[in-house]
Amino acid sequence: MPYAHITGWGMSVPAHVLTNDDLSKMVDTNDAWIREMTGIRERRIAAENETTSTLGADAALKALTVANVSPDDVDLIICSTSTPEYLFPATACLIQDQLGASKAGAFDLLAACSGFIYGLNMAAQAIKSGSAKTVLVIGTETLSRFVDWKDRSTCILFGDGAGAFVVQASEQPGGIFGGVMHSDGSGGDSLLLPAGGSKHPASDLTVHTGMHFIRMNGKEVFRFATRVMAKATLDAAEASGWKPEEIDLVVPHQANLRIIDAAARGLKMPLDKMIINLDRYGNTSTASIPLATVEAVEGGRIKPGDKLVFVGFGAGLTWGALAVQWTGPLPTDRKVNLKQNYLWARSRSIYRRIGRIIEGILWGRNA
Numbered sequence: 001m002p003y004a005h006i007t008g009w010g011m012s013v014p015a016h017v018l019t020n021d022d023l024s025k026m027v028d029t030n031d032a033w034i035r036e037m038t039g040i041r042e043r044r045i046a047a048e049n050e051t052t053s054t055l056g057a058d059a060a061l062k063a064l065t066v067a068n069v070s071p072d073d074v075d076l077i078i079c080s081t082s083t084p085e086y087l088f089p090a091t092a093c094l095i096q097d098q099l100g101a102s103k104a105g106a107f108d109l110l111a112a113c114s115g116f117i118y119g120l121n122m123a124a125q126a127i128k129s130g131s132a133k134t135v136l137v138i139g140t141e142t143l144s145r146f147v148d149w150k151d152r153s154t155c156i157l158f159g160d161g162a163g164a165f166v167v168q169a170s171e172q173p174g175g176i177f178g179g180v181m182h183s184d185g186s187g188g189d190s191l192l193l194p195a196g197g198s199k200h201p202a203s204d205l206t207v208h209t210g211m212h213f214i215r216m217n218g219k220e221v222f223r224f225a226t227r228v229m230a231k232a233t234l235d236a237a238e239a240s241g242w243k244p245e246e247i248d249l250v251v252p253h254q255a256n257l258r259i260i261d262a263a264a265r266g267l268k269m270p271l272d273k274m275i276i277n278l279d280r281y282g283n284t285s286t287a288s289i290p291l292a293t294v295e296a297v298e299g300g301r302i303k304p305g306d307k308l309v310f311v312g313f314g315a316g317l318t319w320g321a322l323a324v325q326w327t328g329p330l331p332t333d334r335k336v337n338l339k340q341n342y343l344w345a346r347s348r349s350i351y352r353r354i355g356r357i358i359e360g361i362l363w364g365r366n367a
């Protein structure tokens with residue numbers, strides 16, 4: 001059975017920074033409260049021309065560059081997001097088109113902030129079963145578009161961004177080991193976006209009552225998160241045959257510093273074994289774990305051979321953890337020219353669109 005290795009990584013965040021001081025001019029809040037209660041100092045907000053798919057595709061392209069893999073070699077794209085561009089088509093398909101990943105299947109996965117862990121786990125299963133050799137897993141969000149900027153209890157928390165991993169098959173031991181995935185739908189109303197789906201389709205009423213914004217019972221989510229984080233981490237390590245003391249670093253979902261601190265105490269680990277970057281990006285939901293990982297790898301904190309556990313929780317309620325021995329790019333003699341690939345992908349997509357228009361004219365209504 002092949003092993004599933006993380007061989008490429010990339011991130012993409014909007015340039016626009018929204019600080020706590022900026023927020024204090026929009027709602028009744030202040031920097032000291034936000035920092036003390038959450039650990040967040042600033043977050044990134046997508047510009048008008050940035051979307052969930054453009055951020056995701058940018059992160060994915062960087063991950064493919066690190067792995068030295070052509071988009072044509074990708075078998076499957078799993079895009080985890082709670083802020084898709086449309087209910088359908090899947091954001092994964094928009095990214096597939098932007099990358100020119102011509103042979104890839106593509107689908108979205110919705111497990112809120114646990115989504116990247118679910119997606120990585122699915123990618124590893126696809127590789128271990130032999131159904132895929134190269135999988136792109138992307139976590140991407142534009143939460144700023146669903147935040148009520150008048151609600152100080154939620155608008156201080158969230159930010160936009162994307163992270164991506166390339167997962168590849170190899171006979172070398174290592175990579176993604178055991179994991180756990182859990183859910184408890186009885187807590188679904190603790191954190192939800194009520195309107196826009198089939199239960200409450202968009203209407204004057206949903207817009208006027210703000211049902212298209214994120215609603216959260218912060219205290220309930222906080223209690224749930226502190227209950228599950230440490231146990232899920234230990235369960236993932238155990239499922240991989242690792243003792244707790246073998247874990248080098250934990251990459252937790254970046255929601256709140258106090259939740260991460262509680263998890264560290266539950267694990268009897270010093271806080272410096274936790275990778276933390278929420279001070280600069282806030283809660284980017286499913287993008288938070290890859291964003292924290294990419295920065296830690298690029299900063300030299302995560303090195304090949306390190307034993308990591310990714311752990312997250314989120315709306316659903318969902319939670320999960322995954323044990324990973326960090327690898328790095330697989331050795332290859334091939335040099336992929338991704339810029340050329342990207343330009344070719346863009347023109348191929350345009351030709352396909354023109355082709356569809358011509359086909360429509362030729363066949364008309366009789367097709």
Ligand code: ACO
Nearest residue numbers: 029030033037112113152153218219221222255256314315
């Ligand atoms: N600025 C200043 N004061 C505020 C603010 C603010 N932004 N927000 C609330 N307050 C006030 C409240 O009005 C309240 O005042 P009062 O005591 O006079 O009534 C006081 O601060 C305490 O407010 P609470 O809402 O009770 O604060 P709490 O201790 O619950 O902390 C927080 C709020 C930080 C949101 C916390 O509940 C939390 O982090 N929960 C977890 C949220 C989370 O992780 N969500 C993401 C899940 S992942 C996903 O799926 C997207």
